[in-house]
Amino acid sequence: xxxxxxxxxxLLWQNRWLFLMLMFWPYVMAIVLCVGGSPDPDDVLxxxxxxxxxxxxxxxVTGSTLLGNEHRSRRIIMVLARxxxxxxxxxxxxxxxxxxxVLYVSGFLVSGIVLAKMLHSSFEGIFVMALAxxxxxxxxxxxxxxxxxxxxxxxxxxxxxxCVGLAVYIGELGMIGPGRxxxxxxxxxxxxxxxxxxIGVDAVLTLLAGGVWFAAAxxxxxxxxxxxxAD
Amino acid sequence: xxxxxxxxxxxxxxxxxxxLDHLSLxxxxxxxxxxxxxxxxxxxxxxxxxxxxxxxxAGGGTILGRPFGDTASRARxxxxxxxxxxxxxxxxxxxxxxxxxxxxxxxxLRERAKSLLAQLNLSSxxxxxxxxxxxxxxxxxMAQALVNDPELLILDEPTSALDPPGVLEVRExxxxxxxxxxxxxxxxxxxxxVEHICDRxxxxxxxxxxxxxxxxxxxxxxxxxxxxxxxxxxxxxxxQPYRLYLSESTDGFLHFVVPVKLQRALIEQTWTAGGELVSxxxxxxxxxxxxxxxxxxxxxxxxxxx
Ligand SMILES: Nc1ncnc2c1ncn2[C@@H]1O[C@H](COP(=O)(O)OP(=O)(O)OP(=O)(O)O)[C@@H](O)[C@H]1O
Ligand SMILES: [Mg+2]
Numbered sequence: 001x002x003x004x005x006x007x008x009x010x011l012l013w014q015n016r017w018l019f020l021m022l023m024f025w026p027y028v029m030a031i032v033l034c035v036g037g038s039p040d041p042d043d044v045l046x047x048x049x050x051x052x053x054x055x056x057x058x059x060x061v062t063g064s065t066l067l068g069n070e071h072r073s074r075r076i077i078m079v080l081a082r083x084x085x086x087x088x089x090x091x092x093x094x095x096x097x098x099x100x101x102v103l104y105v106s107g108f109l110v111s112g113i114v115l116a117k118m119l120h121s122s123f124e125g126i127f128v129m130a131l132a133x134x135x136x137x138x139x140x141x142x143x144x145x146x147x148x149x150x151x152x153x154x155x156x157x158x159x160x161x162x163c164v165g166l167a168v169y170i171g172e173l174g175m176i177g178p179g180r181x182x183x184x185x186x187x188x189x190x191x192x193x194x195x196x197x198x199i200g201v202d203a204v205l206t207l208l209a210g211g212v213w214f215a216a217a218x219x220x221x222x223x224x225x226x227x228x229x230a231d
Numbered sequence: 232x233x234x235x236x237x238x239x240x241x242x243x244x245x246x247x248x249x250x251l252d253h254l255s256l257x258x259x260x261x262x263x264x265x266x267x268x269x270x271x272x273x274x275x276x277x278x279x280x281x282x283x284x285x286x287x288x289a290g291g292g293t294i295l296g297r298p299f300g301d302t303a304s305r306a307r308x309x310x311x312x313x314x315x316x317x318x319x320x321x322x323x324x325x326x327x328x329x330x331x332x333x334x335x336x337x338x339x340l341r342e343r344a345k346s347l348l349a350q351l352n353l354s355s356x357x358x359x360x361x362x363x364x365x366x367x368x369x370x371x372x373m374a375q376a377l378v379n380d381p382e383l384l385i386l387d388e389p390t391s392a393l394d395p396p397g398v399l400e401v402r403e404x405x406x407x408x409x410x411x412x413x414x415x416x417x418x419x420x421x422x423x424x425v426e427h428i429c430d431r432x433x434x435x436x437x438x439x440x441x442x443x444x445x446x447x448x449x450x451x452x453x454x455x456x457x458x459x460x461x462x463x464x465x466x467x468x469x470x471q472p473y474r475l476y477l478s479e480s481t482d483g484f485l486h487f488v489v490p491v492k493l494q495r496a497l498i499e500q501t502w503t504a505g506g507e508l509v510s511x512x513x514x515x516x517x518x519x520x521x522x523x524x525x526x527x528x529x530x531x532x533x534x535x536x537x
Pocket of ligand 2: 274
């Protein structure tokens with residue numbers, strides 16, 4: 001755990017500019033909405049939902065590209081030559097994909113609350129969406145790390161984002177776990193009045209599903225050659 | 232006690248290509264084993280199998296008594312790859328990261344990193360290890376490999392980018408490590424370096440180990456000496472029995488390459504006939520001669536039995 005964090009620190013630092021930019025993204029969007037007077041409630045809700053999907057896509061894309069980058073730069077052997085196991089290494093990638101989401105969600109939360117205040121609305125829904133994003137981020141990160149073990153970078157990104165989309169579809173069919181959790185992201189009102197009672201169960205199931213994807217990724221990665229001649 | 236590093240029939244195929252073919256080889260405690268072979272022979276592949284970066288197609292081996300790829304045992308080895316790369320950050324940051332990933336803690340780690348960087352002449356290196364020259368990166372990789380005071384060092388061409396003082400410094404570090412009882416396995420194309428410090432060598436070509444054994448046994452006398460004389464012409468009576476051994480004749484100097492058992496007779500007869508003796512030198516084979524000969528053998532398909 002400690003080792004994964006040490007590695008993740010280096011990887012995060014490597015991409016610090018991108019992550020800082022993303023952190024400010026929700027504020028930029030909020031300012032755009034407010035240009036020309038008080039924003040329309042429907043626009044605000046629509047934008048919050050867009051931001052939720054963007055947050056998850058950010059995790060999925062980061063998670064699916066990190067492993068390929070580290071192979072290509074051969075930095076991976078500088079790490080795996082030390083006493084670091086393959087699962088520990090993948091965990092550091094998961095951390096690197098997920099931690100920027102925390103920054104992003106903090107921006108989402110603050111800008112969302114400010115917008116809700118301007119609309120004189122209660123803002124429980126924004127907290128629900130923020131927490132749902134963080135929980136789903138774990139799952140999306142694990143899914144994308146799994147695909148990055150099996151597929152080349154670009155394919156891994158496409159498949160990971162497709163997995164997130166597919167889960168939305170499955171959620172509409174009334175299934176539980178990540179699927180229904182995703183619907184929470186796209187259907188919750190700013191006031192949070194329409195949040196289902198089973199959201200706690202869905203959150204736990206989502207984390208469990210993330211654990212299963214991560215275990216599958218670790219199992220597979222532990223049995224594969226490093227591909228240092230990539231591209 | 233088991234050998235610190237042992238390959239047991241290690242085999243690696245990449246698709247239809249055989250990169251390593253049943254390599255069996257042990258590195259003993261307290262020895263320096265040089266791993267030689269032409270480009271593409273499979274040296275790096277063997278090293279990557281030992282570290283668990285690659286999984287063997289067949290066979291395998293042990294590292295510090297554990298199967299290849301074991302995570303915990305890697306805390307007690309030091310590895311320098313053929314082309315080290317770094318995260319953004321300082322040299323001491325890189326060495327400390329390697330130490331912490333090998334379960335080391337402060338304050339020993341900071342001290343150790345500092346002294347290694349000083350030994351390897353990196354104390355005043357710039358801020359970002361990614362911008363170091365190739366030789367500096369190799370020095371830094373060496374510091375990373377040594378930071379945990381490893382029992383076994385695995386080095387892939389450790390001196391390929393170093394300047395002459397750097398080569399000497401690394402030579403001293405490796406000798407000191409061996410004298411402390413550590414084992415060192417390193418691949419190299421710098422044959423003079425190998426001649427200087429290796430106890431044993433293994434020669435690999437096309438994935439097969441063609442020769443291995445104590446370095447001295449390969450370099451021992453060729454059984455011939457070169458005798459250089461002056462003052463007598465090549466046509467002199469005394470040289471008639473040695474005509475076949477005359478290798479060169481320039482400016483009145485005659486160079487004979489004769490079997491050791493003939494040297495005494497040749498020298499005495501030269502003196503008796505009034506000639507001068509300029510020099511007598513035993514002919515040693517160099518690793519370079521052997522390398523070329525062995526690579527040639529493999530090309531001609533006369534691969535000897537292991
Ligand atoms: N990941 C890989 N995929 C396919 N072929 C590979 C891979 N890695 C190595 N090879 C092949 O295996 C053979 C052995 O390569 P290796 O890198 O082990 O040689 P080497 O002895 O280290 O050579 P050098 O002296 O040039 O460093 C080569 O023919 C190489 O092309
Ligand atoms: Mg090599």
